[in-house]
Amino acid sequence: MSSLLRGxxxxxxxxxxxxxxxxxxxxxLGELGLVEFxxxxxxxxxxxxxxxxxxxxxxxxxRILGYLLREVKRADISLPEGDVNPVAPLPKHVMAIMxxxxxxxxELGEVTRNKEKLQRNLLELTEYTHMLRISGNFVQKSxxxxxxxxxxxxxxxxxxxxxxxxxxxQRLGARLGFISGLIKRTKIxxxxxxxxxVCKGYTILSYAEVDEYLEDPDTRELTKSVVFLISYWGxxxxxxxxxxxDCYHCHVYPYPSSNEERNDxxxxxxxxxxxLHTVLHRTEDYLKQVLMKASxxxxxxxxxxxxxxxxxxxxxxxxxxxxxxxxxxxxxxPVDDIPMLRRALEEGSRKSGVTVPSFVNRIPTxxxxxxxxxxxxxxxxxxxxxxxxxxxxxxEVNPAPFxxxxxxxxxxxxxxxxxxxxxxxxxxxxxxxxxNNRKLKNTRNEIWNTFFEGRYIILLMGLFSIYTGLIYNDxxxxxxxxxxxxxxxxxxxxxxxxKNGNINGNxxxxxxxxxxxxxxxxxxxxxxxxxxxxxxxxxxxNSYKMKMSVIFGVIxxxxxxxxxxxxxxHFRKKHNLYLVVLPELLFLLCLFGYLVFxxxxxxxxxxxxxxRHAPSILIHFINMFLMQGDAVQPLYxxxxxxxxxxxxxAVLSVPVLLLGKPVxxxxxxxxxxxPGMYRGYERVRRNSEEELYLMxxxxxxxxxxxxxxxxxxxxxxxxxxxxxxxxxxxxxxxEYCLGCVSNTASYLRLWALSLAHAQxxxxxxxxxxxxxxxxxxRLGVLFLVPVFGLFAVLxxxxxxxxxxxxxxxxxxxxxWVEFQNKFYSGTGVKFCPxxxxxxxxxxxxxxxx
Numbered sequence: 001m002s003s004l005l006r007g008x009x010x011x012x013x014x015x016x017x018x019x020x021x022x023x024x025x026x027x028x029l030g031e032l033g034l035v036e037f038x039x040x041x042x043x044x045x046x047x048x049x050x051x052x053x054x055x056x057x058x059x060x061x062x063r064i065l066g067y068l069l070r071e072v073k074r075a076d077i078s079l080p081e082g083d084v085n086p087v088a089p090l091p092k093h094v095m096a097i098m099x100x101x102x103x104x105x106x107e108l109g110e111v112t113r114n115k116e117k118l119q120r121n122l123l124e125l126t127e128y129t130h131m132l133r134i135s136g137n138f139v140q141k142s143x144x145x146x147x148x149x150x151x152x153x154x155x156x157x158x159x160x161x162x163x164x165x166x167x168x169x170q171r172l173g174a175r176l177g178f179i180s181g182l183i184k185r186t187k188i189x190x191x192x193x194x195x196x197x198v199c200k201g202y203t204i205l206s207y208a209e210v211d212e213y214l215e216d217p218d219t220r221e222l223t224k225s226v227v228f229l230i231s232y233w234g235x236x237x238x239x240x241x242x243x244x245x246d247c248y249h250c251h252v253y254p255y256p257s258s259n260e261e262r263n264d265x266x267x268x269x270x271x272x273x274x275x276l277h278t279v280l281h282r283t284e285d286y287l288k289q290v291l292m293k294a295s296x297x298x299x300x301x302x303x304x305x306x307x308x309x310x311x312x313x314x315x316x317x318x319x320x321x322x323x324x325x326x327x328x329x330x331x332x333x334p335v336d337d338i339p340m341l342r343r344a345l346e347e348g349s350r351k352s353g354v355t356v357p358s359f360v361n362r363i364p365t366x367x368x369x370x371x372x373x374x375x376x377x378x379x380x381x382x383x384x385x386x387x388x389x390x391x392x393x394x395x396e397v398n399p400a401p402f403x404x405x406x407x408x409x410x411x412x413x414x415x416x417x418x419x420x421x422x423x424x425x426x427x428x429x430x431x432x433x434x435x436n437n438r439k440l441k442n443t444r445n446e447i448w449n450t451f452f453e454g455r456y457i458i459l460l461m462g463l464f465s466i467y468t469g470l471i472y473n474d475x476x477x478x479x480x481x482x483x484x485x486x487x488x489x490x491x492x493x494x495x496x497x498x499k500n501g502n503i504n505g506n507x508x509x510x511x512x513x514x515x516x517x518x519x520x521x522x523x524x525x526x527x528x529x530x531x532x533x534x535x536x537x538x539x540x541x542n543s544y545k546m547k548m549s550v551i552f553g554v555i556x557x558x559x560x561x562x563x564x565x566x567x568x569x570h571f572r573k574k575h576n577l578y579l580v581v582l583p584e585l586l587f588l589l590c591l592f593g594y595l596v597f598x599x600x601x602x603x604x605x606x607x608x609x610x611x612r613h614a615p616s617i618l619i620h621f622i623n624m625f626l627m628q629g630d631a632v633q634p635l636y637x638x639x640x641x642x643x644x645x646x647x648x649x650a651v652l653s654v655p656v657l658l659l660g661k662p663v664x665x666x667x668x669x670x671x672x673x674x675p676g677m678y679r680g681y682e683r684v685r686r687n688s689e690e691e692l693y694l695m696x697x698x699x700x701x702x703x704x705x706x707x708x709x710x711x712x713x714x715x716x717x718x719x720x721x722x723x724x725x726x727x728x729x730x731x732x733x734x735e736y737c738l739g740c741v742s743n744t745a746s747y748l749r750l751w752a753l754s755l756a757h758a759q760x761x762x763x764x765x766x767x768x769x770x771x772x773x774x775x776x777x778r779l780g781v782l783f784l785v786p787v788f789g790l791f792a793v794l795x796x797x798x799x800x801x802x803x804x805x806x807x808x809x810x811x812x813x814x815x816w817v818e819f820q821n822k823f824y825s826g827t828g829v830k831f832c833p834x835x836x837x838x839x840x841x842x843x844x845x846x847x848x849x
Contacts, residue, residue: 390826
């Protein structure tokens, strides 16, 4: 819990790695994910570092693996399931893997090219067959056409002849030529117009659509093609026609001069197509065998190459000592993991077989360590919510432990509905129970990944919504009468307050709790179900939820201010407790804390008998600032004096908050104390004047003394800018005082969102379900089924998804702006350990894994 509250204690360590064991040691560290490496060669270009050639080899292997994965995915071959975690290969085994990958690439490339060549040949033969079959009918169909069809003016004598062939056209002296082929159906219109415009009508175009779809060898898509036959006049026209066919990417095939030749070609094509099908089938079988063999090892190779590339990348971050026999690396590491780090280095040295072991040495530094907060499956989602605002400073109080409770609770206050909470909780529980399912985890749907990663957040939000739904007594806009109402209608008749004439003459009647037996006590859990029938239900709930929102808001903000005391104590800024935290708490509690006191006091003191004489809290709160306490009836004796005292305290806390800290630091600077530089491992950033003059003592948290490392040069003094500190504190004071007002009003969104959710639920019930339930005919049951389906769809889409997202965003804002800014700066740097499991993969990003 302490790690989650403040983060892990970090230290800077120096690793001394022997050249022969550096690879194995870094491989062990990558498996454990303990340390974050620092770049000791910032001035060296990336392409000038020592292991750049090894990284290029890894990138070449990644290219080959990407090619193999694409082919495996195209063949619809699944990769072997199971958790595979091979160790990084040794440098001497890299060439064997490289040769195996290159051999697979060459073999697969040859088989793939042969297959594509066979497919193209098969496509050409198939197209040629369709062309011969369809074009053979063009001459026969021309004899059956009606003479009313429009004919070309260049051949007016064709109107008289019903049958024209090669020999008859030659006898007429016409030098006719024929071009036949296939073209895509989408291009035939433009192709016909281009022929007419370019050839001036010296062509006859006949075309017909192919019945079946043909696969495009380039795009692998099924397309419709059209067979055409062009009869042209003269050689020049023929050259133009051929160029037009080339421009439109037509597949042109030779046109036979007689029916006998056509039949012979068709018979030969049929035999060749059968042979090609046989060869292509065998080629595909062999290709599948090659891919099946590659798929068994490709995932292992991907992990090995990724690890190997990462190791060489880290080795480029290290520097050599003066003897060039030892690599030196600097790492950030949690203090508690130092023993594990030493064991990892010993294991790496043992595997490499070197005689001189590698070792680690902690070094002092003035740099700010990165922030590491260890999480689990439950806390990681809430930690991501906090980190989205900003990564906390080193050893700063982490809001995540408190967010685990407050975030789903504030969400549930706005989303309170028993039925909706049950649906949300069941959905999240299903994701939690099947969280190890690979199909649910390894998906490229970003929306689903967002829901799946936040399954524990959704589960807690659903459970808290069930609780607030019970408090509101609201389930799909209906109340549940579990314990029996505390209100009794018959008592009004027994006391003769109501009579039969009142019932017949009045549409609305008022229950008087002052009548004996009418009100028997509060409902055991939540709001009494009778309020669901009352016409003033909305007025009652508005008053209740509005006051509840103010109470929750003041408590939440006060808790944030109190948490800042832990930061000040931890960072040894005790003066901030008296000069910052105390004035802030006094200002907040003397004004808005007193408002909460008046709300609770009015609830407890005024009963049903004297409720009509209860004064307005809002009027009292306004008069508190106007010093007009005698203008209205007081809530309690001595109220005016107490309110004046509280206002004076709140007003006096403002100059203390504004001037106290700058004046104290100024006195500290000009006093007898000469602050020194803070040695050892600092807990905070040293970028403010205050820290330069307050952090004098050594850091005792590190568990070791650095007095032997201190020198006289470490102690420095710097100028203290009083104006700068005063300006900074003035901005903070104005922001805090105005923020107390605006932030308190901001918590009224709890009331507004809760009201909106309840009203939307009620409108949906009234306009959908009530219509079907009021049908008293036999068809009402059949009509109820589709209406219930519509009600369920609208409930999920509008009330659960849209309203849930709205409540989530508002709860997020309340934590980021109203709560965390009281104590959390969020300007730190996140600890990014060198871990193989956290390394991104380009194959996963492209969906190949």
